[in-house]
Each structure stands twice: as structure tokens, then as C-alpha cells.
Amino acid sequence: MIRQIFKQIWFYRRGSAWLFAELLVIAVVSWFVVNRIWNVQYRVHAIPDGIDYDGVYVLSLDELYPGQYGYDSTYDTDEARMENFFRVGDRLRQMPQIQSQAPISMTPCLGGRGVMTIFLDSVTMVNTAVIQRICGAEDFRLLGYRVLLPEDGELVDEPNTILISEDLAMTLFPGVSPIGKTLRDAADGYVQEYEYYKNSKITGVIANVRMSPDAENIPMLIENIHRQEYFEAIVFNEEYKYAFRTVPGVDAEAFAAELGRKLESGGGLGNYRVREVVSYREMVEDRILSGSMDRLFLWKALRIFLIINVLLAVVSISWLRMEERRGEISVRRAMGGSGWRILAQNIGEIWIMTAAAALIASVVVINIIVLGKMDIVGETEQFMLPVTRELYPLLFDPVLHFLAVEGIVLGLLLVVVTVAAAVPVLLALRQSPVEGLRDE
Secondary structure, rough: HHHHHHHHHHHHHHHHHHHHHHHHHHHHHHHHHHHHHHHHHHHHHHOOOOOOOOOOOEEEEOOOOOOOOOHHHHHHOHHHHHHHHHHHHHHHHHHHOOEEEEOOOOOOOOOOEEEEEEEEEOOEEEEEEEEEEEEOHHHHHHOOOOEEEEEOOOOOOOEEEEEEEEHHHHHHOOOOOOOOHHHHHHOEEOOOHHHHHHOEEEEEOOOOOHHHHHOOOOOOOEEEEOOOHHHHHHHHHEEEEEEEEEEEOOOOHHHHHHHHHHHHHOOOOOOEEEEEEOOOEHHHHHHHOOOOOOOOOOHHHHHHHHHHHHHHHHHHHHHHHHHOOHHHHHHHOOOOHHHHHHHHHHHHHHHHHHHHHHHHHHHHHHHHHHHHHOOOOOOOOOOOOOOOOOOOOOOOOHHHHHHHHHHHHHHHHHHHHHHHHHHHHHHHOOOOOOHHHOOO
């Protein structure tokens, strides 16, 4: 059959040449599109979340204002608002279905987030996420944060202390324990508004935590603060929320559906009312989509657009080739030829042309990369610490990286062209040989 396939390719060389040229261009363009998407997606999905979302839900509260039904001016003071807000947490803590709870202001962090730039020297800087938590909160147990240092897992949970992530600890204090040290011990220069952290002692190191499901880890610093200071941040952001984890064995969805009614029927909410109870993961994903939109949306759309166009283009060429060969197919079937053999031969033809186009496209891509001095490996995000070569060789070894992307492109092309080639052949096979020969 192989010899017959090559004969057919040569016999219909004009149509085969058009298809080959089309596949060659598509293979070259596809490599750069796939590389741009895969390079980020691989990093994102290869790096662990550092957070356990299962069984975690978020309770959102709305605050009543003058003129709204149920509003009580008695509770419209700073003290009453804070007292009633934390009373909600106390009620959650007392429910047997809830294992742990903690107030949450801005997802996916448990507190307001900013970015601090730490200057290790005159040229080296590390951009670090700064978030806040209440001293004594149950957030670590709630979200499954893993304490690496101290080794016994017992944190010194006091105000004016800070916790840092593993990647930040390895960058600021390579080879030594950061416990009991300050940021001043690691570097001399800082952004002025974060001068406070110079004298705050590091009391713990936690495993890296991903700030967003569609992003890589960012070095993190957690500030331990009083609950009054934390509540002021909640008021500023106007996000009154609690995250909670249900006890194993509890029907979390059913409990979440009834939680709002239970809280409001029990009273004691002041001017707060339950707006919704949703899963933590759902809330994080909604926040991402409702913000500036997915940062890879355009590239994902381009990928889909590319696949559709490859499919349509190959289908069009294959359809024209089948129209040209309809008489041949009818003759072969009239002489007892197997429909599956005809289908296999046509798919074999397009596979061989695809493989040849991919091989030449690889040479073209390599020349573009070399002559253009393009960097196809390494960093993908401005604020991320480097992912190590030892953990992710596919990202940093140029040969492995190129082969990984080429493998994805070739696999994608083979799937698309197989579908595109099979459809017109199957339609031609459905026609009786007599009708096919009559048209000739």
C-alpha cells in the first residue's frame, strides 16, 4: 500500500502540491502559536496550587444602608459594624458542620494584596505579593497552607511579625534559616512605603501558594495584624466575606445552600445580610473572568481560530481532491475494492504529506529562531521568580523544548488532517459506484 500511496501522490501532484504548501505554512505558524500558549500553560499546570480548595466555601455579606428595609441605625457605628461582622465568624465556628473559618477580603488571598519590590542590591530586585491576615486566624488550616519552618509547624502568631513563602526564603536567605531574621538582614534597599517590614521578624516559612488559578506562583509575604486593622481593610474594599471548610462527611453543597437561611433566622447580624454562599474555587474563577479577562484569552482564541482554519482549509483541498478522484473511487469499488482500504490509503497520503511538511517546517522554524536570535525558553511573567531547570527541563533545555512543542504541533495537525481527509472520503464512499461512474 505504501508504494501505491506514493504513486497516487505523484499522479495527483498538482493538488498534492497545494496541500503540501498549505500544511507547510500552517506547521510553521502553529509552532510559534503553540509555543506561546504551551510555555505558560505548562508552567501554570505543572506548579502545585499550595491550596486545598475541596470543601471550602465563601459566605458573602451585604451591608444595609439608611432607607433599606431592615436597616437599624443602632448598628451604624464603627464599633457595632466590626462587632457584628466578627459575630458572624463566631456563629460559623460554633456550627458542628464547620471545621474552620476565617474572614476573607480579596480573593484568592485571605487579605488585601499589594506588591512590594525588594532590592537585594543595586541591580537585583524581587517583586513580592504582600497580604494580611489576622493573628490567630484559622486560615492555614482552612486553606491547607503547609508550614515548612519551624519544623514543628508551630508558628509564633503575633502582631508585627511576618511569614514568607518558600521561594522568597530561598531567594533572600539561600542556604540558611530565615526564622528570627528581618528583611534588613537580606537587603539594604526597599520601597519607602514598606519601611515597616524592615524590623518585622520572620516567624515562619510556608510552601509556595498560587495567587490565581491561571498564574504562576509569586513570592509572598504575609503580615500578621490585629483584627481591627484587618476589618478596616475589609471596609475599604467593601468586601464582607468569610471562608469556611466543612467537616469531612458533611454534604457541603446542601449545607452551603441552607447556611444563609440559618444565619438570618438566628438573628444577630446587625445591618448585615447574607448575599450568597458559593464554593471558593468558583468565586476565584468568577473574579478572574470578571476582571481584566483571562490574560491568555487572545492566545486561546487564536489557537481555536487556527485549528478551525486548518480544518476548513484541509477539508476544502481534500474535497477538491475527492471530486477529482470520484471516478477512480467508483471504479475501485466496482471492481471489489474495500471501502476501508480506500479510506486508509487516502488518510495515508495526507499523513505522509503532513509528516513531510512538518519536517521541513521544523527546519524553517529552527532557522527563524537562530537567525532571529529568539529566546524560546525561560521566564514568561514579569513578577515571577525563575522556575528551576532541574524541575522543568522542558522549559529550559532548548532541544527538549523545541521537540515538545513540535510534538504538540505534529499531533494536532495529524488529528485535524485525519478528520478533514476522512469526511469527504466517507461521503464519497456512501455514493453508489453506478452514480459515480455515471458522472464521469
